[in-house]
Amino acid sequence: MEAILESLLGAPKEKSGGKSDDEIMKDLKDGSQLMVVNCYPPCPEPDLTLGIPPHSDYGFLTLLLQDEVKGLQIQHKENWVTVEPIANSFVVNVGDHLEIFSNGRYKSVLHRVLVNSAKARTSVASLHSLPFKCMIRPCPKLIDEANPRRYKDTDFATFLEYISSCEPVMKNFLESRRLF
Template sequence: MLFRLHLAEVTSPAMAENEQNRKDDIAESEYQKGVKQLCEKGNLDAVPKKYILAASDRPSKSVKDPNVAKQSLELPIIDFAELLGPNRAQVLQSLANACEQYGFFQLVNHCISDDVVKSMIDVGGRFFDLPFEERAKYMTSDMGAPVRCGTSFSQTKDTVLCWRDFLKLLCHPLQDFLPHWPTSPLDFRKVLAKYAEETKDLFLVIMEGMVESLGVMEEKEDNIVKEFENGSQMMVINMYPACPEPELTLGMPPHSDYGFLTLLLQDEVKGLQIQYQDKWVTVEPIPNALVINVGDHLEIFSNGKYKSVLHRVMVNEFKSRVSVASLHSLPFNYTVRVSPKLIDQANPKRYMDTDFSTFLAYVSTTEPNKKDFLDSRKLFQ
């Protein structure tokens, strides 16, 4: 997202006083080490200028702001057990409604045990508690690396950085990538491998329901669901440290997700917001539930019926926040295209075919901005 600094717009007395305390002399190399490292090196009583958004991009809490809803949003809840039961037809309709109206839903009774869920959040947090030298082993600008630790949204291109550090790991095939994963904490590989396997299995069942809900189930020898078995899976562990001035910055800017579906696990700290009816609304966490959202590829495949929705992440003044996103799509070398069964005279093909190399080429030459990659795939607006 293209941000411009308008520091003169910081006008409140408290913020003006903090301006004097800002660490204006922080070297660029220090920012590249991540937000947590900045926080650990000294008591930050003000957000450094590098993280301050333009006034129009800041997460307003004012009830007078027409772009902010006055209450949190309770997303549609899909019961995974019901999806597999005799009420499947009704659940598929609820699934379709959620994907058309919200682009998001919360999944309960998903069969991933509470212990696995808690262990994943725990080990993710403990990775970022490691000494910086341990985390630095995995810091690289190579977007194709099997393991990549970094900061912000795109630390080399963002005009303004985000209050976020991340660890991205390729997960499928597991036997190929697990040897590249961190060995610290000691239980990291074991916990992450278990969670990766279970989210992969869960994704396959949900995606089968998605395809069925679209009415495009194909013959077994030509079934897209079968292709997902060897599809791509990337896990992203996000750390959002406590922030002294959360009203000036964001953990992640407005964006949509690349891929078919994202399965998000979050701790109890609120932070995720989605754009619903042109307003930013906070998603209420449900203990042990997964937040599922439509990605750009599913919007393309569904010819725009299911929408990948803009979402962003707020930060917290008093608490850090950990989330784990599992992003799933077709294999990296496959082409994503609109389902032929969703194209007719009344509904012409709305998106160009695309693949992962096209996406990498795009994001390597431009600063991320909302849904700009997906927009670049549209045949007409």
């Protein structure tokens, strides 16, 4: 996250709309973490089902550890691309919060999981975000006439209200926060 903040805001310790990089990092360190373990058993007809439908992750970053069985796909230029598993490594996905905070400079990753006809697949996702009580908004330092504000403020309560009213698929929640 320090490298991401530096890429967005410049040299460390600069003020960013009232918060220094250190204050932003403290919010992230005090933030939420959710661990999700997924097990996808072999499916005799994998063309008839998805392990997980297309979606983007709500938070800032997701670290994903996957086994050697293929299944994770990301959408790139309207095509689904399989992420090749690499032993002893993590896949890092940008989430909706980082897209909002970066005012769209970083894009959250639309992804899905396919099942396999012969092998079970296991993955462990570690989702990282700001504390539940924090308001997520575009960083003021990233907004100017050439780059107007692109997202509404949001928080975890808004997200929970949204998912209780509809199915959280694709990037629907993020689209609900878009200003134009």
